[in-house]
Structures are given as C-alpha cells and as structure tokens.
Amino acid sequence: MPGLLLGDEIPNFEADTTIGRIKFHDFLGNSWGILFSHPRDFTPVCTTELACAAKISNEFKKRGVKMIALSIDSVADHNSWSKDVMAVSKKADTDLPFPIIADDKRELSVLLGMLDPDEKDKDGMPLTARCVFVIGPDKKLKLSILYPATTGRNFDELLRVIDSLQLTAQKKVATPVDWKPGDKVMVIPSLSDAEAASLFPNGVTTEEVPSGKKYLRYTQI
Numbered sequence: 001m002p003g004l005l006l007g008d009e010i011p012n013f014e015a016d017t018t019i020g021r022i023k024f025h026d027f028l029g030n031s032w033g034i035l036f037s038h039p040r041d042f043t044p045v046c047t048t049e050l051a052c053a054a055k056i057s058n059e060f061k062k063r064g065v066k067m068i069a070l071s072i073d074s075v076a077d078h079n080s081w082s083k084d085v086m087a088v089s090k091k092a093d094t095d096l097p098f099p100i101i102a103d104d105k106r107e108l109s110v111l112l113g114m115l116d117p118d119e120k121d122k123d124g125m126p127l128t129a130r131c132v133f134v135i136g137p138d139k140k141l142k143l144s145i146l147y148p149a150t151t152g153r154n155f156d157e158l159l160r161v162i163d164s165l166q167l168t169a170q171k172k173v174a175t176p177v178d179w180k181p182g183d184k185v186m187v188i189p190s191l192s193d194a195e196a197a198s199l200f201p202n203g204v205t206t207e208e209v210p211s212g213k214k215y216l217r218y219t220q221i
C-alpha cells in the first residue's frame, strides 16, 4: 500500500479545502505543518478531536506550525460540520481556525496511505484512519502516527512531539521519555564526550548503569 516514510518529501498535491483549492507546498510555505486525517465528518470521536485542535490552535501557531485536517467528505459537509466542531469547542461564533481537505474520492487517502481496511462505511468502502503527519520546513516528513478510527488522539502529545522535533532539528540532542520543554535532554550517541563538552556549556552529566557503559548522558539546554 502506498504511504510515506520518515524523510520522504510530502507530495505537492492539489486539493479542494474549506479555504479553496490549494497546492500543498504553497499552503505550507516555509513553515512546519501538521496534517491530520479523520474517518468521516459528523462522527463523535472526530468531532472531539477537531474541537480540541481548534481550542489549542494558538499553541500550534506559536510554534509556527500550519494546521490542516482531512476527511473523506465534501467541502459542503466540512463547512457544515465545522459549525458543530466550533460549538463543541465552546466558540460557536468563531470559524474553525484551520482548513479541512475534502477527499471525497479518497484519492489523497490512498496516495498518503491513510485508509483503514478494517473500518468501513455503510457501502463497504474503507474509512480514513487517524493519521498524523508532521512536516518540516524542508517539506520532509518528520513524524508519522497512525491510530485506528476507534481511538482518538491526544493533541497535547502532538504539541509535545513538535517541541521535541523543533529542538532536535536545531541541537544535537534527543529527548527522553515524557520529556517536556525545560527538562534535561540527552546527548546523542554519535557525539564523543569531547564534542559534547564543547557543545553544551551547561555541562554533561552521566548516569551510572551496571554495564559501566557511559551512554546515559544528560544536559540542560
């Protein structure tokens, strides 16, 4: 099944959206981007996800990340559904702060490997899974996650991984389990101790482990 791998360039597809026809690379410009797919309009889990995404859209904006959703219905359906989403988001008087791609022919979902063969509509056609792509300013795929239709995503976790992606794109560090901005980060294994000492003026601490190997190296950025 076609799909995207980390490091692949995101296709410069054209699509109809709630803000008109777009070419994806032009939409992204030089920004980071996040594309998240939904099984269907007017479905319960999708509505809670989009309402959450709308509520915290300023957090994506602060990080310079352009948001765009995708669902396999028409622009007219998306526009009508958006009103429900904003009501659930408790901002009924405001427009959805990001566009939704209309993929009613499922062409993009096939191209991007987003379909879930186990989840079908009443006509037996597969629905889109809950796919997330985070795209860097170089248009390359930096993160991909794929949840089934029955499990909603955690958008705070998406902000957390974007913080990690943006930090690790700039510095030779990696972020450990449950890392949050401000926590210590880890020195990547390819750096020698001498290189680490010169790169990280706040110092590097090493956690002792039974093997005696000195690979758990932390620093504060």
Ligand code: BEZ
Pocket: 039, 040, 043, 044, 045, 046, 047, 119, 127, 149, 150
């Ligand atoms: C939902 O968004 O609630 C949903 C959509 C398709 C299958 C299951 C749940």
